[in-house]
Amino acid sequence: MPHTIRNTALKALAASLAIASLVTVGGCGEAARAAAKANANEITIWTHTAGSEAELAGVQQIIDDYNASPDKKATIKLQSFPQSSYNDSVISASSANNLPCLVDVDQPNTPYWAWANILDPLTDEALLKRTKDLIPSATGKWNDKVYTVGYFDATVALFARKSVLKKLGIRIATVDKPWTKDEMDDALAKLKATGEWNYPFEIGTADNKSEWYAYAYAPILQSFGGDLVNRKDYQSADGVLNGKEGKAFANWMRDLVAKGYISSKGGSDTALDFVNNKSGLLYGGIWSMSTFQKYAKDYDDIVVMPMTDFGHGSVTGGGSWTVGMTPTCPNKAAAQDYIRFSLQDKYIANMASAGMNIPTTKAAQQMVKPFAKGGDMQIFTEISEKYVKMRPETPAYNFISTEFRKTIGDIMNGADVNTWLDKAVNHIDGNIQGADGYRKN
Template sequence: MKHAFVIALAALALPVLAAPVEIRLWRHDTGDAEMAAGRAAIERFNRSQGRWKVVMEAIPQGSYTESITAASLVRQLPCVIAMDQPTVPNFAWAGHIRPLAPLLPPAAVASLLEGGRGTYKGQLYSVGQFDVVLALFSRRSALEALGIRIATMERPYTAAEFHDVLARAKKSGRYRFPLDLNGRFKGEWYSYAFSPWLQSAGTDLIDRENYRRVDGLLNNDAAVAVGRYYGRLFKDRLVERIPADDKAFEQGRTLFHYTGSWKVREYSRQFGADLVAMPPPDFGKGPRIGAASWQWGITRGCRQPEGAAAFLAHLVTPEEIGAASRDTGLVPVSEEGAALTEHYRPGGDWRLYFEFARRYAVVRPASPGYPAMSSAFEKALADIRSGKDAAEALDEAVEAIEHNIARNNGYGFGAQGGKGGLP
């Protein structure tokens, strides 16, 4: 009788002792610091509760998108996937991921900056922990030697002033090419780095009210002026069209480097207090920079959406955002998270980059057609660098983008403005 009673008690205890339900997660394989930070966040979540267990699988970055597409076709996607934020609308449109509402409570994401959110047609589909920002790097001593002022958030360089500064630096004979624009980079760099120049001039890659109209924005007078400004940098030999390497700033061969905050740690170590980071030039409407990096979403086929949402809510707590920034050096996407870091807290030595993200950041167009947009814009800039007039190059980009949108039936956006169609 006593033996039977013990067995009965054990049976009642089974649900309590049951193993946690596994939540499969895919992410792209990246640098050691980011991978270690990701594993640590997962371990903290798994230790914090006993209901769910996140299990990570790293996929080579070169085949990551193809792996997601292939897995989706055979309904083998994991519950949680990492995505580069500009691709989120395409993943949503293709049906790979689901809206995060009501799974993720609004309070969990209320404090996130623009760079911490991924949307499509007004709905939230992804959240992230960190961002990178664009900045104009130089050295205080080098600027002072030429009598050039240091630009500030209160008084950035105007586009015209910046060109004059570059011309003065070249004329000094100290710099053959005074500005490095990462000319060896390919792909997304061009839209990330230079479409903010369009936004600073008051125009854009596409009309964000309807995500269908490109003509009259990407090729209007303001856009053409930006394109010609870009082309003149090469024509006046202020920027090297095809750099031999990517070490010009480190080696003192350029006065300025326009690049991302992924260089902050390296440049801070090399130059110390001599390093200055300034806003990008102002084309009339204030400096602008690209926003958002890799983020997390929940797949439509996920059988444990509640567990996946619990993990995402964990990731965007101030404590986890702060930990991710401390581990990687990347810019946190909430004020509360920044306050928990040495570098980005108020008064921290890298606080400026957080302020750039808060004040200047603009996410790339939230359209499934963005990859085609980015490709067309990259081609236009390549043509401009090679001597084609900006008006012609941008007209060709407009035609290519609008053709892509029409071929895909507007990517779910209604024909007459607004954001029609099913989510």
Template sequence: MKTLILALAALVLLGCGSPPRGNRVSLWVHAGPGPERLAYVEAVRVFNAAGHGFQVDLTVLPEGTYGDQVRAAALAGQLPDVLELDGPAVPEYAWAKRLLPLDGFPELAAAREDALPSIREQGTFRGRLYALGPYESGLALWGNRRLLAKAGVAPPATVDGAWTLPQFEAVMRRLKRVGVPYPLDMKFNYGAGEWFTFALAPLVQGLGGDLLDPAGISARGHLDGPAAVRALALVQGWARAGYVNAATRDDSDFVMGRAALSYVGHWAYPTYRRALGRDLVLLPMPRFGPRAVTGAGTWTFALSAGSRHPAAAAQVLAHLLSPAEIARVTAINGAIPGTFTALRASAAHRPGGPLALYAEQVARGLARPRPRTPAYATVSAAFAEAVNNVLAGADPRTELGRAATTVEEALQDSRGFPGT
């Protein structure tokens, strides 16, 4: 790992993230080769054509290595002026003084005021706002109307009608009886990484627990608490009952009809819509415990503390958070627009729209962020390892106890990440 970081740092120093010179401002985003990348290319083209007195240099990096490249650039003191960060990573960089607080920039006043509460919550660390995102994540169930009808299942249409845990498990039993090979697709093909935390933290939270204490300084009794143990035991039980294929190796179970339900985020919508057409239906997050909880937090933008042009960088960020640019990217990825203005303008997210339930879940306060701590990377890695081992047959209580010990040691080593 040390070799990888040094190599990436060298790459950064060779020019892909060099400090701005003269009238140049650097911007890093993550994206693949597809439409989302083109959205950011067009956003920069529009900004540069508007005559702001400076130009934006865009660098698009692959998602799979993006976090490592940002970390390498931070270690080398070579972060770009404006950068994307995955929401849970914001506290790590804010605590290390790698980011500028956004509260004092007049260029961002409108965006701060207009941002969804969950967007502001995600970007806030110890009372200061360090990041704002153009969109919010959506986590729920996609359903195949044809297969649900075959099992005599009526999909709930509102948040208030969400299935309880017993109802949800009864639906999976009925789907199994009518011949659906694996009723629920949980995207385990994504691998043992951040998806495990994003997907299963809401299950833990819905059962009344969390991965850390509210202050974000202790894992013991939380990461290995009763709710977390029950959550992993439930998922293990679904796999053993054949409701979920824990060994799936591709992304096609739902689109090919091998699963009738898909537990996944907003990003699957374009693919699912093309594959299922009118048979595609969005269902609200089940109430696994006392309340329904859905995932929150996704990619967000921040300003580097090392920027030589912070006011210009703030103008770029304001442009990326404008209604037109939010509409451009969310039309591609299906995410919830991150400002009230952009959300009201989105036909897909209005009542009756194909993505309206995502917006309703956020508006109803169901969205909960992952733990906001500089130790998040350790928390997520330890939890994901526990999930992976449980899916392979290990005891949930034992695995979560081991994960909690790992996180506690990291927190003690840092002495709770004192002060910023």
């Protein structure tokens, strides 16, 4: 979609949301809101987990326990949606002024939803006190206010076989001592020289429709010293995406293809391909481990390592699904009481276990065996705690992510680095300016 159309669509959406929030008489949205106010003792939470039985069951367990509590402030009802249609359902409901009290939120969407009046900040003192026990990546923030909180997090890492690294004289990186850029380049050259793999390194380039490029490749950019946007005020990407550090990153990514280390098209199931020895080194998500555990006969030979330090420290992504409260909720005290109730360690452990993700409190981590001390997933907790960098907390993030994905994809396929990065900056800055800097009205 051309830049001008994106801007027009963005402004139209913002306008429709603002108009919907100002309507005070008439319309089905107003009728629904009036009905909700009349029954504030029954509030609804929307979740994206339809189709994920274990996760949905975890949410239902929390709700059942809360509803059975003598201290409940309202009865909670659940409505589930498929993840593929969930965001559109929320935005449509917001435009119609028909939001429920509580919604699931993919953490990087929090600033946009807050700006667009889909979310209200959390203000309950007991709830905010509990959020301080969570790992930093478990909260969704905008303008220094907490809007959402989560039960689990995910991250990315490098995967290799210890036997392969040993054979080639490649050091196994550790959380405390990741590979340097020189070590990474040397490892890739040695893997390529064996001739065992057409493309020895797999980084998920086939996933060019989702947020993967920003989630996984932006940490590499940040390790080079660049970023997606200037985080001082989130008003421009100039100098951080297209500066010398950003250009060094982009050239390195293009060289991965030029030297035959990666395919710009990649495989559709990178974890399974690694199990089947179609690559010697994999850069993937924590979720790859479930594939390894199920299919890898040499599971004990697989090693997990942090991503390379390209000069400004190793960096890893953070932020997963969270829950927040809407502005039209007729019983905000009950909504926040439910969220606080849901953040008990036992529920965090249960929700994290459902998807085998990082539990967001230390106590809950010890309740999930793979993440407890000595567990084979504990290293992901260590990587996240030490190297996590949140995606930019700006309503512009979704646009930035899409622009970054297209730009890096084109560069890996041979586009001129300087021209394409400058063009991306112009598009990003234009989007921000077109939305009046995404300042809250």
